[in-house]
Each structure stands twice: as structure tokens, then as C-alpha cells.
Amino acid sequence: MHIFGTNYLDKNNSMKKNLSTWLDNKQHLAFTIIIPAVILLIAFAYYPALKSLRFSFLKYNIKQLSRVRFYGLKNYINVINDPVFLFSVLRVLYFMVIATTAVLLIALGISMVLNQKFPGRSILRAVIIIPWAIPPVVNGQLWKWIFNGDYGALNGLLFQLGIINHYQFWLKQPFIALNFAVFLFVWRYTPFIAILFLGVLQSIPEQLYEAARVDGAGAVMRFYHITLASLRKIGGIAVILTLIASFSVFDGIYALTGFNEATKTPMIYNYEVTFDMGRFGKGSAMAYLVGLFLMILTFVYIRMSFKKESE
Amino acid sequence: MRKPLSSGIFLTVMIFLILFWSIAPPLWIAISSISTRTELYSRPPHWIPRHPTLNAYKNVLIKGEGFRGGGGVSASRLLRKGILNSIIISILTTALVMFFAPLLGYAFSRLQFKGHDLFFYLIIGIIALPGWPVLIGLFSEFSALKLLDTKTGLILLSFTFRLPFETWFMKGYFEAIPPEVEDAARIDGCTYIEALFRVSLRMVMPGLIAVSIISFLSTWNMFAAPLVLTYTLKSKPLTVTMTEFIGQYFVNWDLMSAATIIAIIPPIVIVIFFQKYIIRGLSAGAIK
Numbered sequence: 324m325h326i327f328g329t330n331y332l333d334k335n336n337s338m339k340k341n342l343s344t345w346l347d348n349k350q351h352l353a354f355t356i357i358i359p360a361v362i363l364l365i366a367f368a369y370y371p372a373l374k375s376l377r378f379s380f381l382k383y384n385i386k387q388l389s390r391v392r393f394y395g396l397k398n399y400i401n402v403i404n405d406p407v408f409l410f411s412v413l414r415v416l417y418f419m420v421i422a423t424t425a426v427l428l429i430a431l432g433i434s435m436v437l438n439q440k441f442p443g444r445s446i447l448r449a450v451i452i453i454p455w456a457i458p459p460v461v462n463g464q465l466w467k468w469i470f471n472g473d474y475g476a477l478n479g480l481l482f483q484l485g486i487i488n489h490y491q492f493w494l495k496q497p498f499i500a501l502n503f504a505v506f507l508f509v510w511r512y513t514p515f516i517a518i519l520f521l522g523v524l525q526s527i528p529e530q531l532y533e534a535a536r537v538d539g540a541g542a543v544m545r546f547y548h549i550t551l552a553s554l555r556k557i558g559g560i561a562v563i564l565t566l567i568a569s570f571s572v573f574d575g576i577y578a579l580t581g582f583n584e585a586t587k588t589p590m591i592y593n594y595e596v597t598f599d600m601g602r603f604g605k606g607s608a609m610a611y612l613v614g615l616f617l618m619i620l621t622f623v624y625i626r627m628s629f630k631k632e633s634e
Numbered sequence: 635m636r637k638p639l640s641s642g643i644f645l646t647v648m649i650f651l652i653l654f655w656s657i658a659p660p661l662w663i664a665i666s667s668i669s670t671r672t673e674l675y676s677r678p679p680h681w682i683p684r685h686p687t688l689n690a691y692k693n694v695l696i697k698g699e700g701f702r703g704g705g706g707v708s709a710s711r712l713l714r715k716g717i718l719n720s721i722i723i724s725i726l727t728t729a730l731v732m733f734f735a736p737l738l739g740y741a742f743s744r745l746q747f748k749g750h751d752l753f754f755y756l757i758i759g760i761i762a763l764p765g766w767p768v769l770i771g772l773f774s775e776f777s778a779l780k781l782l783d784t785k786t787g788l789i790l791l792s793f794t795f796r797l798p799f800e801t802w803f804m805k806g807y808f809e810a811i812p813p814e815v816e817d818a819a820r821i822d823g824c825t826y827i828e829a830l831f832r833v834s835l836r837m838v839m840p841g842l843i844a845v846s847i848i849s850f851l852s853t854w855n856m857f858a859a860p861l862v863l864t865y866t867l868k869s870k871p872l873t874v875t876m877t878e879f880i881g882q883y884f885v886n887w888d889l890m891s892a893a894t895i896i897a898i899i900p901p902i903v904i905v906i907f908f909q910k911y912i913i914r915g916l917s918a919g920a921i922k
Contacts, residue, residue, distance in 0.1 A: 343825055343827075346825065346826070346827060347825040347826055347827070349745040349746055349747055349826070350745075350747045350748065352741070352745060352826050352827065353741045353745040353747035353750075354747065356734075356737045356738060356740070356741045357738070357741055357753050359734075360734065360738060360757065360797055360801075361753060361756060361757075363790065363793065363794045363797070364756065364757060364760055364794050364797060366794075367772065367775075367790060367791050367794040368760050368763055368768060368794055368795070369763075370771070370775065371767075371768050371769075371770075371771025371772040371774075371775050372763055372767045372768050372771055373771070374770075374771035374774060374775060375766075375767045375768070375770040375771035376767065376771075378770065378771070378774075432648070433652055436645065436648045436649060436652060439645055441645065441649065445909070447649060447652065447653065448909060448913070449905055449906050449909040450652075450653060450656050450657055451652060451656050452905045452909060452912060452913075453656055453657060453660065453901075453902055453905055454656055454659075456851055456855075456898075456901035456902065456904065456905045456912075457660070457855075457898045457901055457902075458854065458855035458857065458872075458873050458897060458898070458901070459855060459857065460855075460857040460873045460876070460877060461873065461876060461894055461897045461898060464876065464877070464879075464890060464894060465659055465660065465663050465894055466659065468663065468666065468887050468890065468891065469659060469662060471887070473675070474674065474675050474676070474677065474679065474887070476662050476679055478677075478678075479677065479678040479679040482677075482678050483678050490677065510655075510659070514656075515916060518913050518916050518917060519916070519917055522913075522917040571764075571765065573765075573857075573858050574857040574858060574873075577857075577858075577861075577877070578877060590765075590766070593766050594766070594858075594862075597766070597770055598773075598862055603770060603774075606766070606770055607767065607770050607771075609766075610764070610766035610767040610770055611767055613764065613766065614763075614764030614765075614766065614767050617764040618762050618763075618764060621761060621762040622762060625758070625761065625762065
């Protein structure tokens with residue numbers, strides 16, 4: 324027993340030593356670190372993406388598994404000819420334009436205020452992040468209660484201010500519902516962009532403003548030539564990021580209005596077709612059509628941020 | 635910089651507007667959660683509850699009365715299981731991130747090895763992968779691997795999608811500290827790994843905290859993936875069980891509000907304590 328024990332320990336020690344010598348080589352160490360990560364990302368990112376690419380060429384409904392067969396490009400053709408899909412694209416384009424404009428303007432305002440010196444500034448900076456930190460789906464439910472037609476706070480507030488005479492069922496009015504969905508996104512996403520802007524604004528030396536003031540530049544000129552000019556590069560990145568994010572909204576809308584026609588963006592419709600109706604073939608084709616558009620935007624973003632890094 | 639009086643007033647107004655914009659909505663939910671049902675369902679609303687009560691919290695956490703969700707599950711069971719699952723999933727994902735982030739950052743910044751660029755772009759490339767194609771494929775893959783409706787599946791998935799951010803971010807952090815500190819440790823007889831853990835790790839700690847915080851938040855907030863990949867209380871996180879509080883015909887908004895407050899407490903506490911790190915992580919994540 325005693326002998327076995329010693330032997331085992333010796334062997335174990337020398338194995339440990341061998342392993343640590345083997346690991347103390349840049350190539351070996353790098354591979355040991357990276358291989359698990361690569362396995363994971365092939366298994367849970369690239370492989371499933373290829374899997375659904377295959378689905379997109381099949382007639383495949385998970386409720387009728389016996390009828391799976393090759394379908395060529397029919398799924399793609401069906402998606403492009405589907406009026407619900409086409410309207411959802413128009414809807415999301417409207418969503419993106421309004422949301423991006425609003426997010427950038429409000430973020431600009433917030434970041435300029437936070438760039439001033441005032442007591443409690445760091446508290447306010449923490450407070451503005453709260454909407455971003457709340458789970459998006461919870462955010463949707465929170466606003467659903469505020470927009471509630473029977474007892475919602477929005478109705479109460481507008482009623483008490485005398486702006487409306489009767490409580491309104493906001494979310495039952497299609498155009499209002501869509502705009503409220505936009506608002507939900509703006510509320511959540513603005514802090515993120517404001518933080519990005521603030522980072523740039525804080526790097527502008529105070530002397531630059533002083534010098535401009537001495538040279539007789541008015542507030543508008545200073546804002547235009549210093550504040551806005553310095554935000555130009557990050558502004559481009561912010562636009563792309565906000566376009567991507569507003570296009571991809573799912574959680575908030577799902578909680579606020581579900582599959583309601585008024586707020587049905589391609590993301591919502593894609594979920595409905597695939598997981599509610601079980602049409603995996605058509606859903607995959609739609610996911611790829613929509614994903615292609617997103618990928619283009621993402622490449623623009625990655626290129627822009629790499630460019631920024633190398634400068 | 636001296637400012638005229640009017641701009642001081644303007645600034646104050648703006649500060650209060652921003653404050654209102656950011657916290658009025660969650661504050662109203664907090665108020666709703668301690669209002670009695672009679673007060674909650676009154677027109678116009680009672681902005682300040684006259685008879686504050688913790689009944690909704692008691693119902694939602696302990697008693698589970700007054701509500702039956704899908705399949706007749708009580709509110710308290712939905713919430714308690716959801717909280718537990720969310721905590722397990724978020725903490726384990728964050729632990730994986732905390733372990734791998736410094737290693738990956740180190741590998742891509744310090745080690746020259748074959749396939750460096752290929753592997754780097756393979757990892758960063760995930761950012762460009764859109765959500766639905768991956769999720770649709772994952773659904774069928776998970777059901778083949780028996781990972782459907784498991785916490786393990788969700789943890790592996792959310793960890794995988796944190797990889798690009800943590801690699802990119804930690805790589806930047808390592809590049810900012812001089813390699814000489816590790817060289818010195820190596821002369822003292824340390825292996826690469828020992829040099830990393832004894833010397834550099836301490837210096838990249840702020841970055842590691844930022845990465846971990848953001849990973850925790852995004853895992854806690856995750857919704858679409860678990861909505862698709864889980865279907866029982868065994869693995870549904872809080873974000874998913876919460877949506878079941880909205881019944882088909884009737885919503886108990888007091889219970890809903892209490893549940894909402896419980897779901898947003900962890901993120902809010904994290905924001906308050908770690909705002910510095912979050913801001914650092916957010917800015918770097920977008921710019922680099």
C-alpha cells in the first residue's frame with residue numbers, strides 16, 4: 324500500500340512537471356487556451372448557423388416532420404412575396420429612422436449636460452445607465468403597465484394635465500403602438516450612446532473652448548466647431564450601432580405588444596413563423612434574408628471601429 | 635469656466651429632466667408594487683400610495699395566491715424558480731468568462747503562434763452572426779444533443795457569445811501593460827502561465843472586472859435565446875417566467891410590478907456599485 328502510494332505520487336509529480344514544461348511553449352500554451360473557445364464557437368455559433376442555412380432550402384415544418392423534403396429556393400421566394408413580411412420591413416425601416424434620430428439627439432443632450440461640472444454628477448451618471456441595465460423584456464412589461472388603457476400612469480398624467488378628456492387605449496391604435504415601441508427602444512438605448520459621447524467630450528481640453536471664446540466664437544460656433552466636430556467619428560459608429568440595435572429589437576416588442584400587427588417587425592415575424600407556426604424552412608430563409616442585411620451593417624461597424632483603432 | 639445665471643438655471647432644469655426621464659418609469663413600478671389593488675386600479679392614479687403594503691411581494695415570493703400561470707403554476711413558483719435559474723446561469727457564465735477572458739486576452743496579445751489571425755477573426759466573426767439563423771439551428775442541435783431545456787445549454791450558449799467581446803477587450807488591456815514585467819518574472823524562473831497569474835493578472839484586473847460585470851448583466855437580461863431553448867421551470871430564467879405573469883385575459887399589475895422590481899434589483903445594484911467599470915466596458919466595447 325505504502326509502496327503503491329509513493330510510486331503513484333512520483334509518477335504524478337513527474338507528469339505534472341512534464342505538462343508544465345510542455346505548456347511553457349508559446350505555441351502549445353496558445354493552443355491549449357484557444358482550442359476550447361474555438362470548439363465552443365464552432366459548436367454553438369457557426370455550426371447551427373449552417374444548419375439553418377440547410378433548413379432554408381427544405382420544406383420543413385416541425386409540426387409535419389414526415390413531409391420534410393428539398394424545396395430549392397421556394398422558401399426565399401415565398402418570403403419575398405409574403406405581404407406580411409414586406410410590411411414588416413417597411414415598419415422596421417420607419418422604426419430605425421425615428422429611433423436612430425431620437426437616440427442620437429437625446430444622447431447628445433444628455434452627454435453635454437453630464438460633461439458640465441455640478442454636484443452629484445457621478446450619481447446622475449449612474450442613474451442614466453439604469454434604463455440600459457434593466458432586462459429589455461422587463462422594460463417592455465414596465466411600459467405596458469404605464470401605457471395601460473384602463474389605469475395606466477400615462478393616461479392618468481395626461482388626464483390630470485387636461486391634455487386628454489378620456490382614457491385612451493394607446494396600444495390598440497396601430498400607429499401610436501408602433502411609435503411607443505420606438506420610444507421603448509429609445510429609452511433603453513440612449514444611455515449607451517450617451518456614455519460613448521461623454522467619453523469623447525471629456526477628452527476635449529477645456530482650453531480649446533477657452534481659446535475659441537477668446538477668439539470671439541459664440542456658443543453656437545463653439546458647439547458646432549468643437550463639440551460636434553469632435554463627435555463626428557464616434558457619431559458614425561453610434562449611427563451604425565443604433566441602426567443595428569433598432570433593427571434587432573425583439574424582447575421589448577414581444578413583451579409590449581406580442582405578435583400584434585402594428586408592431587410586427589421582421590424579428591418578431593421571424594419568431595412567429597418559425598417557433599409559433601413551426602415553419603422552420605420558411606423561418607430559416609427569412610432569418611437569412613434579414614441576417615444578410617444585418618451582416619452588411621455589422622461589417623460596416625467592424626470596419627469603422629478597426630479604422631478608429633488604427634488611427 | 636464662469637457661467638451666466640441663466641445657463642445655471644437651464645442646467646438645473648436639464649439635470650432634473652434627465653433624472654425624471656431615467657428613473658420615473660421604474661419608480662412608478664416600485665410605487666405600484668406597494669399599492670393596494672384598490673388604489674392601483676383607480677382613476678386618476680394615486681401617485682403616492684395612502685396604504686402602502688408588501689402584499690404583492692408576499693404573494694409573488696411566498697404565498698403565490700391570486701394568480702395561476704400557464705399550466706396552473708402559482709406566481710411564487712414561477713418567480714422563485716426563475717430567480718434561482720437566472721442566478722445559476724448568470725453566475726456560472728460569469729465564472730467561465732472570468733476564467734477564460736484573461737487567458738484569451740493574454741494569448742492573442744502576448745503569444746506569437748501559428749493561426750493567430752485566423753483564430754482571432756473566427757472569434758470576432760461571431761459579432762457579425764445574426765441571431766435568428768443561429769437560434770433556429772441551435773434549437774434543432776440542442777434537441778439532438780439533449781441540451782434543450784437545460785441550464786447547461788444556456789450557460790454554454792451565453793458564454794460562447796461573450797467570447798468576442800472578452801477577447802477583444804482583454805487583448806487591448808494586455809497590450810496596454812508593458813511586456814517587460816512578464817519578462818522579468820520569466821528571468822526569475824516563472825513559466826508563462828505563472829508570469830501571467832502572478833504578475834500581469836493584477837494589472838489587467840480593472841478590465842477583467844468590467845468584462846465580468848457586463849457578462850453578468852447581459853446573461854441576466856437574456857431573453858430570446860431562453861424563450862426558444864427552454865420550456866419548463868427546470869431551466870427557464872426569470873426573464874422568461876416573468877412574461878407568463880401576463881395572462882391571456884387578465885393581468886395582476888400589482889404582482890407584475892413586484893416581480894418587475896425583483897427582476898431589476900440586481901442590475902440596478904450592479905450599476906450603482908460598478909458604474910465606473912460598466913462605463914469603461916461599454917465605451918471600449920463599441921469603439922474597439
